Amino acid sequence: MKKIQEEQLENQDIEIRLVVEAIYQKYGYDFRNYSQAHVKRRILNRFNLSGMKHISDMIHESVYNHKFVDQMLMDLSINVTEMFRDPNFYRALREEIIPILKTYPYLKIWHAGCASGEEVYSMAVMLHEEGLYSKTQIYATDFNPVIIKQAKDGLYPISRIKEFTVNYQKSGGKGSFSDYYTADYETAKMLDSLKKNIVFATHNLVTDSVFAEVNLVICRNVLIYFDRELQDKVIRLFVESLPSGGILCLGSKENLQFSDHYDQFNPLIPKERIYIKKYQS
């Protein structure tokens, strides 16, 4: 191994850890247990765009320049999502989970790490079509206040509607997706009637605790960014939020199998990573 690369790598990693530490100490946003390789890519990407001389210059910027920190939080957020992402998952939800939910008198759903809200509205549309919306309360949370604002606004570029519509149809949608938004030349706005029973709020899975008992937790493609320790901590939050028989939905490449809390759940639809919390024996 060439010595100079080895030392550069070591120095870079030290600087990046210090940037992450500065953001944590100053603002309480804790990325210390995120995937190192991911955080490094995101921070170096911002560094390359910033025109700064040293990575450690980002420490100063992070502490003193709030605009810069907002930008960093966007960089470190997971903002890639779509309506009815993984249509097979939504189909399974509609065909196999909704019938269970229909037996409840009242329904509470937590979308943890909802980003810009596409999957929350997907759920709202589905609940509406299944006649469940009026008895449902949805909590949609993300750590990033800017993103939660976007989710609440429910405005999406019209260029994405085609993809959303295809997903909606593949997921077993019963109507026409165009019934759920109004559009002008550039933007589609989700109907207010879909927002009526949704509370959008900031909640940090890493540092905040349980806030309600819910029947269904949806947290997809969030845990893959966390190390094992943090994954376990977050799954514990879900265990505490769900009653026996409560349902947990993860992303298609996320797995409870290696978690300390695996014994609390039974796989309900293993392929779609849908789990049910066991009844206490």
Place this chain on the structure above:
Amino acid sequence: MTNKKRYEAIVIGSSAGGLNALKVLFRGLHERFNIPLIIVQHISPDSENYLIQILNDIRTLQVKEADEKEQPMPGIAYLAPPNYHLLIEPDRTFTLTIDERVNYARPSIDVLFETAAEAYKDKLIGIILTGANNDGSKGLKKIKEFGGLTLVQDPESSEVESMPRAAIQATAVDQILPLDEIAAFLNSLIETQPTK
């Protein structure tokens, strides 16, 4: 021979024409090939990853989709799942992300190669096969910078030559081999590789 380097992982990037190239490669590998293979093949987002089945049927190596947090093991080939980037952590475990596409691709070869270069340093072999874009060029350069071995499929023998050409342009690669010689070259590395 102890003066030979011991390689601990091989990363492979392929795009258009990759299915056939990978089949040829897998058919030629020694059945006791003992370096983990980690592969990004550009593939459509909603594909069921049929590639795993096809490569498993060749029966030289066990082939599976890379799981998050999994540690690559000798004798196994790992494929990045469709629509996820595959990254290697400093502790040499896999991370999957749904981040934006890189070079219009998810999974992206550059993302795998650049993170693998840091994790394996000079214990890594990087291979670029056939393809129609320039994904992987930056990553292969980084592997070279970290002292790893870089290999590119001879553009003349590639179904689509632009990806190998881009890689050769970006880096002074160590080996440029026709497709049917790549497996033999890799086999020769393990035959002389000291066992742990």
